[in-house]
Amino acid sequence: MNPSEPVRMIQVGAGAMGLAWLRTIAESPDAEVVGLVDLDIDVARRSAETAGLPDLPTATSLAALADTVAADAVVNVTIPEAHHPVNLEAMSAGFPVLCEKPIAPTVAGALSMVAASEATGRLLMISQSRRYFAGFAELRRLVESLGVVGTVTCEFFKAPHFGGFRERMAHPLLVDMAIHHFDAARHLVGQEPVAVYCQAYNPPWSWYDGDAAATAVFEFSGGAQFVYTGSWCSPGYETSWNGRWRISAQTGSALWDGDGSPTVDMPGRTGTAGEARRAPAVPEQISGALAEFVHALRTGTTPSGEAHGNVLSLAMVESAVQSALTGTRTVIEDVLADAHAQATDAEQHDAVRAVLKSWRDVRETVGLPAR
Template sequence: MTPLRLIIVGLGARAKTWLKVAEANAEVEIVALCDPNPAAQTSAAEHFPDIPIGADITEIIGTDADAVLLCTPPGGRERQIEVSCAKGLDILAEKPLADNVVAAARYVEMAASAGVHLIVGLNFRYLNVTQEMRNLLATGAIGTPEFGRFTYERWRDGTQDWLNKYPLTMDHPMLWEQSIHHFDLMRYVYNTEPVQIQAHTFNPSWTMYAGDTNVSALIAFQNGMTVNYQGTWQSGHEPMNFNWRTDGSEGIIVQREMFGDLAWAKRLQTDLAPVTLSKHEPWITDATTLLKSFVSTCRGRAPPECTGRDHLQSLFMLQACILASDRSATVEIEEIRALTT
């Protein structure tokens, strides 16, 4: 079968991983690239001398292609989605799909009307640790899960060369750029949807970010789960502290590293039993599996995973946190959903 012809839009930090992963996939052929930044174009041209490289998607959209991968900042993707839909290209968009729920919901409808797949790059779902935690819960290893604590404490120096710069000035960078992964994981692993959220977002005095980098939230889910969430980009030291604990009627599960370290225990067991995880190269293995899933969907071999429509639920959680913090009050997810209909 001929490879899936892929256009990659946005050649910044995240695209480095995607270029590597796409090149290694025999079912994918990179056919065009674009980025308005001349330095990004030059560097791409050195590695891909034979393919068109434009400054804007409209310059390369005439290239014969099947799909587009958006590695652009989440704000201002309207035209990229519009143009891709008009050309009938399936879309794999980096998370978050947009930087507000109304735009994201519009993109989902645009893709549905155009009959193209709109998939969001939620790579953490494809980690073995995530799959194993989901399995443990589904098989009832700890009975019925009823509450959890999710902690993500990181010192993220947003001025470092290898990191993107737009989060330094965006509203609520922690929520839109980072918590989006965590909220998606909660929905995915607990297999449930959010109902209401209490939250407080703020910045510590020493922050280098314009928007809030600290998020404290109490999230209630449909299946009765309550999760106590704390995420921050401006605390701690190296390495970051990732700790996700779930309490069930018969025991607990803990994940103590972002890419692994899963263990669990029944109520009266004093030692946690580690779960054996398959070998994993951070960022690469997860993106590789995600891309395989996208190709299978585009080829009609597998149902879509991480759809834009599904992703809206996680975006509603972000927006609910913002509103809850502004109001100092509980916010129902239903109120946020109503903003998009």
């Protein structure tokens, strides 16, 4: 794509998160929204007006807009259950797609999305917005300087009263929130998850129907252990939405409170203790995801949120839930194998099913090292 011109985007989904994306795209010098799709046309029109785009073309289907506006890509901000049909329609029509997390409600659905990307030859990138914080980027650089990582811990304690579907979910913390922290752990350590033991529970004062608290211990491919403890019904001394992190490694340790600058302590090395130098200002959260997507389209590079590489973040969630339900250690390659079989059996699109059947080993497809 011409780097001197903004990437023209059709956005699908105009709810609360959709409005945030509209504003983000409108503020970007490298992208512009040229159409907005929502099943409720009145919602689409109201969101466009609220975002300061009253003349933005709107429709109730992607096909209706794709034929009338000149677009380069699609941004999918629909509910997770709609990700599969919207992404497949967009990629089949020739559009690369930037999709909100999670890639799908299940690992089986995620594998179908990966296969659809291969079948159509179009980029599918998932927006894991919490990767895009300057403090987190600096923490990654610090961890790279500490040698072999032994233990990573993340504490997450909040007390939000959402109302609605989250308070009715069976595993609200693990399914709706923890993927951010699980994905961050993968990105931080540079290793992949191989197994997990998880306990989920619901404190007696909880206003959630399902288990709003959990502790999970993940084993990673390079030997690191990731210990996650969180609660969505924990009033007082609340952490950042990014969680509170500690990394213990070969030559020292790093801390990050999730908001400010990380700190590092490397005993015996002069000038390595204290607050880290803040990284240069960069686009953060969904602005960062948008910037990386645009860069990938312009340069042909593979973005960090590309669909193949994103499956294991969702697999961590599904494996943790399975472990909590069974009370046993769950091996992630087993979850992937079961999901691959389910995806192949359920896929209704011949070209996508053919790709799923062609994979020699689903572990290789998503980048999980062999045991």
